Amino acid sequence: MNRNVKDTIVESVAGISVLLIIFIILSILAITIVGGWPNLNWTFLSEFPKDGMTKGGIFPAIVGTAVMTLIMAVAAVPFGVITAIYLAEYASEKSVFAKTIRFAVKTLAVVPSIIFGLFGLGFFIGFIGKNMDGIFNGGELRWGQPNILWASLTMALLTLPVVIVSVEEAIRTIPKDMREASLALGATKWQTIRKVVIPGSVSGILTGTILAVSRGAGEVAPILFTGAAYFLSDLPHSLSDQFMSLGYHIYIMSTQSSNVDATLPIQFATTLVLLLLTFSLNGIAVILRYRIRKREK
Amino acid sequence: MNDIKVKVNDLTLHYGTNPALKNISMEIPEKMVTAFIGPSGCGKSTFLRTLNRMNDLIDNVKIEGEVIIDGLNIYEKDIDVVNLRKRVGMIFQKSNPFAKSVYDNVAFGPRINGISHRNKLDEIVEYSLKQAAIWDEVKGRLHNSALSLSGGQQQRLCIARTLAVNPDIILMDEPASALDPISTAKIEELIQELKQQYTIIIVTHNMQQAARTSDFTAFFYLGELVEFKKTEVMFSNPSKRQTEDYISGRFG
Numbered sequence: 188m189n190r191n192v193k194d195t196i197v198e199s200v201a202g203i204s205v206l207l208i209i210f211i212i213l214s215i216l217a218i219t220i221v222g223g224w225p226n227l228n229w230t231f232l233s234e235f236p237k238d239g240m241t242k243g244g245i246f247p248a249i250v251g252t253a254v255m256t257l258i259m260a261v262a263a264v265p266f267g268v269i270t271a272i273y274l275a276e277y278a279s280e281k282s283v284f285a286k287t288i289r290f291a292v293k294t295l296a297v298v299p300s301i302i303f304g305l306f307g308l309g310f311f312i313g314f315i316g317k318n319m320d321g322i323f324n325g326g327e328l329r330w331g332q333p334n335i336l337w338a339s340l341t342m343a344l345l346t347l348p349v350v351i352v353s354v355e356e357a358i359r360t361i362p363k364d365m366r367e368a369s370l371a372l373g374a375t376k377w378q379t380i381r382k383v384v385i386p387g388s389v390s391g392i393l394t395g396t397i398l399a400v401s402r403g404a405g406e407v408a409p410i411l412f413t414g415a416a417y418f419l420s421d422l423p424h425s426l427s428d429q430f431m432s433l434g435y436h437i438y439i440m441s442t443q444s445s446n447v448d449a450t451l452p453i454q455f456a457t458t459l460v461l462l463l464l465t466f467s468l469n470g471i472a473v474i475l476r477y478r479i480r481k482r483e484k
Numbered sequence: 485m486n487d488i489k490v491k492v493n494d495l496t497l498h499y500g501t502n503p504a505l506k507n508i509s510m511e512i513p514e515k516m517v518t519a520f521i522g523p524s525g526c527g528k529s530t531f532l533r534t535l536n537r538m539n540d541l542i543d544n545v546k547i548e549g550e551v552i553i554d555g556l557n558i559y560e561k562d563i564d565v566v567n568l569r570k571r572v573g574m575i576f577q578k579s580n581p582f583a584k585s586v587y588d589n590v591a592f593g594p595r596i597n598g599i600s601h602r603n604k605l606d607e608i609v610e611y612s613l614k615q616a617a618i619w620d621e622v623k624g625r626l627h628n629s630a631l632s633l634s635g636g637q638q639q640r641l642c643i644a645r646t647l648a649v650n651p652d653i654i655l656m657d658e659p660a661s662a663l664d665p666i667s668t669a670k671i672e673e674l675i676q677e678l679k680q681q682y683t684i685i686i687v688t689h690n691m692q693q694a695a696r697t698s699d700f701t702a703f704f705y706l707g708e709l710v711e712f713k714k715t716e717v718m719f720s721n722p723s724k725r726q727t728e729d730y731i732s733g734r735f736g
Contacts, residue, residue: 364576364580365580365582365583367574368576368580368581368642368645369592370538370541370569371536371538371574372569372570372573372592372593372596372645372646372649373567373593374566374592374593374596375566375596382592382596383582386583387583
């Protein structure tokens with residue numbers, strides 16, 4: 188076959204693939220906006236669901252998602268930052284321990300999210316929660332059941348690799364010059380990390396946090412068995428309470444509702460809220476990451 | 485002749501199995517400027533970095549021999565490297581101020597040494613910036629980012645930052661190689677001022693700079709110290725053929 192013809196074919200196939208992807212994204216956006224926008228108003232955002240979820244708003248699901256991702260970030264970010272510092276600053280490239288951690292992080296990143304849910308159910312609820320009840324509550328059931336704390340911690344495990352990878356990447360962009368300058372002034376390694384490396388990695392830490400939050404806000408499977416509730420007439424007041432979440436709310440309205448058709452407008456509007464939330468979080472992360480890359484040059 | 489500040493005995497350094505420095509012995513006088521010259525890859529920068537143990541940061545480096553500063557071998561097991569680096573400051577080829585304010589750059593060293601009293605810090609910062617001949621240029625913008633300064637100012641800021649730790653010895657690794665002639669002249673002038681108080685060791689590619697600024701010159705070639713003597717003697721009457729070829733520009 189003529190070379191030019193081959194080139195043309197490759198170019199066309201690539202072009203069609205790109206168009207297809209853009210078409211899919213635009214379709215999702217269009218369907219969600221057309222279906223959801225008319226129902227999106229202040230009442231919808233600020234009220235509890237009513238009449239078997241065919242009316243009212245999604246306020247508790249918004250609050251639940253926000254609180255869950257907050258607890259998740261509080262757990263995942265420090266842990267991820269410390270791991271990233273270890274990998275970037277202390278571990279030698281050849282050490283077996285560091286290789287093991289890297290392998291574990293990569294594996295963690297590809298484990299299906301439902302497995303995290305099952306792990307959370309077995310580990311946090313079945314093991315830690317049950318034992319906490321045995322020790323602190325005389326066996327009375329409080330922590331040994333799904334709640335917002337266990338759901339958040341399960342989600343933290345899922346998002347940990349995101350934090351570790353972003354932070355490590357940012358730490359590695361800090362020039363060797365800066366570390367040497369600090370060490371040559373008589374700073375210890377830890378002082379160098381604390382005063383030069385971490386302040387220089389703030390945008391990476393932020394990026395990691397935002398990506399983790401946006402991932403955590405959208406995931407459903409990990410919280411399915413560990414804390415998300417079908418419907419609650421009240422907001423969670425303690426870590427041992429269950430909570431409602433946006434993703435789970437969409438799932439139950441579309442599968443568990445007695446009148447799926449009646450919940451359709453609410454489904455669309457909820458989906459739109461969730462999409463706007465995750466898109467804008469990702470957008471911020473992209474901007475921050477762009478800034479880090481620029482510094483690298 | 486001044487007292488000896490640094491005495492190097494039979495120093496050999498390997499990167500993996502490659503010898504980068506071979507059996508170097510020399511005595512560096514106190515409160516003088518000693519220049520290290522030689523073609524790229526001759527080991528002069530590597531040697532400079534053995535004097536404050538910056539080579540410790542590189543994997544696979546093996547060092548034998550002694551470096552005695554003020555009577556103590558800095559490669560003894562119980563030497564506190566952090567403390568050593570406070571006494572032996574270093575200026576790098578590329579100016580490397582932190583992405584902090586001018587003030588915080590200079591105060592970095594004193595702060596990690598536990599000085600937190602505001603007045604004391606102010607005093608050190610002002611004194612160090614004056615010593616580095618940059619005070620007049622930055623006194624109005626101490627709290628602006630150090631990265632907003634020009635290249636030459638950044639390098640003098642780095643010198644001020646090093647002076648703030650109050651070292652005895654200042655190592656300079658081609659401190660002016662990235663600067664324009666005017667900034668270079670300022671740095672050279674500054675070196676003359678600083679040698680009243682500090683022992684200065686400067687690595688340079690620039691023969692004229694070595695001739696202008698230093699009291700003693702050491703010529704390195706392929707990891708060996710070829711010749712080390714008073715600068716005026718070295719440049720007017722070198723005793724080795726290689727030295728003569730190098731300083732007259734026949735290779736390099």
